[in-house]
Amino acid sequence: MKHQIAWNIKAAIYKTFPNLKLDGRWTEICDTIERLRHIVIWRQVSWSKPLLNVVKINTDASYDVTNGKAGLGCVIRNHIGDLIMSFSIAVQCGSNNQAEAVAANYGLKWCIHNGFNKIQLELDSLIIVDMLNNRDTTNLKLRRIIQDTIQNMDKVDIIVSHCYREANSVADFFAKQAYSSGHSTFCFSYEQLPREVKGLFQLDKCQLPNIRRRYDKNNFFVS
Structure with missing residues (x-):
């Protein structure tokens, strides 16, 4: 049961962080998970006017x-x-x-x-x-x-x-x-x-x- 729970948690984490590698003891894995942060991408977007006569x-x-x-x-x-x-x-x-x-x-x-x-x-x-x-x-x-x-x-x-x-x-x-x-x-x-x-x-x-x-x-x- 413990292994199944651990596997489910890892599967959920990998879905959110596809490139993450989780190895080591369970306490170390939990500590890593708690400190994970996505990189935020900021982008300026604006509405653009159409061409003349459009x-x-x-x-x-x-x-x-x-x-x-x-x-x-x-x-x-x-x-x-x-x-x-x-x-x-x-x-x-x-x-x-x-x-x-x-x-x-x-x-x-x-x-x-x-x-x-x-x-x-x-x-x-x-x-x-x-x-x-x-x-x-x-x-x-x-x-x-x-x-x-x-x-x-x-x-x-x-x-x-x-x-x-x-x-x-x-x-x-x-x-x-x-x-x-x-x-x-x-x-x-x-x-x-x-x-x-x-x-x-x-x-x-x-x-x-x-x-x-x-x-x-x-x-x-x-x-």
């Missing part, structure tokens, strides 16, 4: 797996960073990935309906970005929404790109707003934006960076 769609989603409740967030801006439209929509979805895909498709359809044909679609879900760029998915639950989005993509000149969530803070705000309130709202000017998001919007427009903080699992030190 509109940029940023979307995000907030999802609760327990009840399927989701909030979709979107902000559409021009090449100088001014607002064209934003939405905050409350929906029901089957998964977080489905909510991310639906948000992207909603934003894209709005642009097409309003005559925009040069588009950059950006979201922080690398899974959905890869599906759209690969133009297919093996996930049967997502196939319908992905195919519908691809059909809309074929109607315009579009680039689909990934961003870190720290560069997607405005869309994230609207997604969380829809999720928490259960209501849907649309904004068509800076003045109509909620007070809480105006600061984030201006930071993006000035292209001031946010700090992305991550732990490097493959590198660590013993304090």
Whole structure:
């Protein structure tokens, strides 16, 4: 039993610290584990403006797996960073990935309906970005929404790109707003934006960076 417990503990530690070697007496191993620290990686990330005559769609989603409740967030801006439209929509979805895909498709359809044909679609879900760029998915639950989005993509000149969530803070705000309130709202000017998001919007427009903080699992030190 003791050996099994020790093996389970080591397996859990190796998952968090893949390059760690644990040898010696159990007391020494415990002491090493208690003093382990990941190396923190800091990186500046910022929202980037689209090219001239291109509109940029940023979307995000907030999802609760327990009840399927989701909030979709979107902000559409021009090449100088001014607002064209934003939405905050409350929906029901089957998964977080489905909510991310639906948000992207909603934003894209709005642009097409309003005559925009040069588009950059950006979201922080690398899974959905890869599906759209690969133009297919093996996930049967997502196939319908992905195919519908691809059909809309074929109607315009579009680039689909990934961003870190720290560069997607405005869309994230609207997604969380829809999720928490259960209501849907649309904004068509800076003045109509909620007070809480105006600061984030201006930071993006000035292209001031946010700090992305991550732990490097493959590198660590013993304090």
